[in-house]
Amino acid sequence: MKSFIIIGHKAVTSPFSLNDLPGAAGRMDILCRCINSALFLSHDIRRDVFVYLILKGEPGPVKLIRFDGSKVRYLSPDERSAASLIKKALEKNAQEFWTESTAGVSIRKGNLDDLLAELGKEIIYLREDGEDIRAKRPEKLFNEPIFLLGDHMGLNCDEETIIEGYGQETISVGPLSLHADHCIILLHNEMDRIEKNP
Amino acid sequence: MKSFIIIGHKAVTSPFSLNDLPGAAGRMDILCRCINSALFLSHDIRRDVFVYLILKGEPGPVKLIRFDGSKVRYLSPDERSAASLIKKALEKNAQEFWTESTAGVSIRKGNLDDLLAELGKEIIYLREDGEDIRAKRPEKLFNEPIFLLGDHMGLNCDEETIIEGYGQETISVGPLSLHADHCIILLHNEMDRIEKNP
Numbered sequence: 431m432k433s434f435i436i437i438g439h440k441a442v443t444s445p446f447s448l449n450d451l452p453g454a455a456g457r458m459d460i461l462c463r464c465i466n467s468a469l470f471l472s473h474d475i476r477r478d479v480f481v482y483l484i485l486k487g488e489p490g491p492v493k494l495i496r497f498d499g500s501k502v503r504y505l506s507p508d509e510r511s512a513a514s515l516i517k518k519a520l521e522k523n524a525q526e527f528w529t530e531s532t533a534g535v536s537i538r539k540g541n542l543d544d545l546l547a548e549l550g551k552e553i554i555y556l557r558e559d560g561e562d563i564r565a566k567r568p569e570k571l572f573n574e575p576i577f578l579l580g581d582h583m584g585l586n587c588d589e590e591t592i593i594e595g596y597g598q599e600t601i602s603v604g605p606l607s608l609h610a611d612h613c614i615i616l617l618h619n620e621m622d623r624i625e626k627n628p
Numbered sequence: 629m630k631s632f633i634i635i636g637h638k639a640v641t642s643p644f645s646l647n648d649l650p651g652a653a654g655r656m657d658i659l660c661r662c663i664n665s666a667l668f669l670s671h672d673i674r675r676d677v678f679v680y681l682i683l684k685g686e687p688g689p690v691k692l693i694r695f696d697g698s699k700v701r702y703l704s705p706d707e708r709s710a711a712s713l714i715k716k717a718l719e720k721n722a723q724e725f726w727t728e729s730t731a732g733v734s735i736r737k738g739n740l741d742d743l744l745a746e747l748g749k750e751i752i753y754l755r756e757d758g759e760d761i762r763a764k765r766p767e768k769l770f771n772e773p774i775f776l777l778g779d780h781m782g783l784n785c786d787e788e789t790i791i792e793g794y795g796q797e798t799i800s801v802g803p804l805s806l807h808a809d810h811c812i813i814l815l816h817n818e819m820d821r822i823e824k825n826p
Contacts, residue, residue: 448647449646452704452705459707460705466661467810471804471805471806472804507650507657507661507807508649508650508657509707509708510649510657511650558670582671603817604817604820604821605823605825606670607669608669609669615813619802619814622803623803625803626804
């Protein structure tokens with residue numbers, strides 16, 4: 431399995447209008463594109479992927495939403511489709527444990543600490559000043575990897591402190607600063623190449 | 629300059645609702661994501677990029693829409709934003725020549741033949757059975773390149789015949805079949821790497 435964690439610092443934590451994802455929903459469009467990048471092949475879904483969204487916007491508390499590629503249904507590649515499933519999850523009364531809202535999509539209360547403790551593994555942190563992914567030893571890097579990416583605001587100091595206990599590697603995917611969903615495409619491509627030509 | 633041509637076989641050629649891009653607008657969501665992939669950096673626009681969309685859906689005739697990265701305005705990364713500019717272009721009375729609809733976005737009547745004749749250069753055709761991009765000599769490949777990509781339907785036989793006169797290379801970007809917008813991310817990354825580390 432491959433896991434991607436994306437932090438949405440402004441992403442709202444209550445149901446929102448599908449007609450204004452960037453504005454009223456707190457840059458929810460970024461998280462929706464990350465769902466697309468992480469889960470979609472041309473005519474298929476990547477079944478070996480988990481996506482974890484951390485929604486930190488109003489009104490709170492912080493919520494976690496998980497997309498399980500092996501079970502997800504009713505998901506199309508467009509932003510609005512992912513947004514619709516996120517919205518349905520936010521309509522649930524979130525508990526301290528995972529509750530499934532639609533097939534393959536679950537929600538719980540919790541923050542970055544809770545999620546990393548639950549996953550219990552070292553993570554790979556994407557940052558533009560990290561070491562180039564093509565310079566890494568992939569057999570180590572890509573063993574059931576957990577990638578952590580920020581939204582348009584990156585990670586703040588508190589978050590960077592939290593991940594220190596979990597940080598295995600800080601990597602980058604190229605010489606320019608890219609959107610999180612674009613980084614996910616590049617990560618998948620490196621892993622696809624290794625899996626097909628080990 | 630780098631140019632990307634994407635063919636939307638079902639993409640409608642008259643104004644459409646922004647609330648149903650995949651359905652009523654004929655998979656317009658695919659073209660919108662290609663705009664995003666081709667033009668967006670993390671907090672910037674790629675100024676050295678042209679994107680050409682070929683809209684072949686109802687009611688016709690076929691229309692071409694051009695996004696010029698050096699001039700485009702009012703564009704945000706979300707699908708709906710690109711869709712809104714495409715819609716505004718379709719509200720214009722398209723002629724046989726380019727007419728600007730909003731800053732950096734233009735429209736004309738025309739089809740694939742017309743566009744390739746106008747550009748007057750060999751193209752690079754993305755197809756999953758093409759030669760791996762990482763095996764190519766990039767200094768040849770990436771000299772003011774024009775990339776051609778299909779939508780979810782690929783290219784049909786007529787289109788493949790048309791491009792024979794313009795086809796320089798058929799390449800792929802990895803071992804799996806990917807969405808057009810994901811391919812564009814991978815193409816940009818190869819070019820970014822070469823430009824920053826020639």
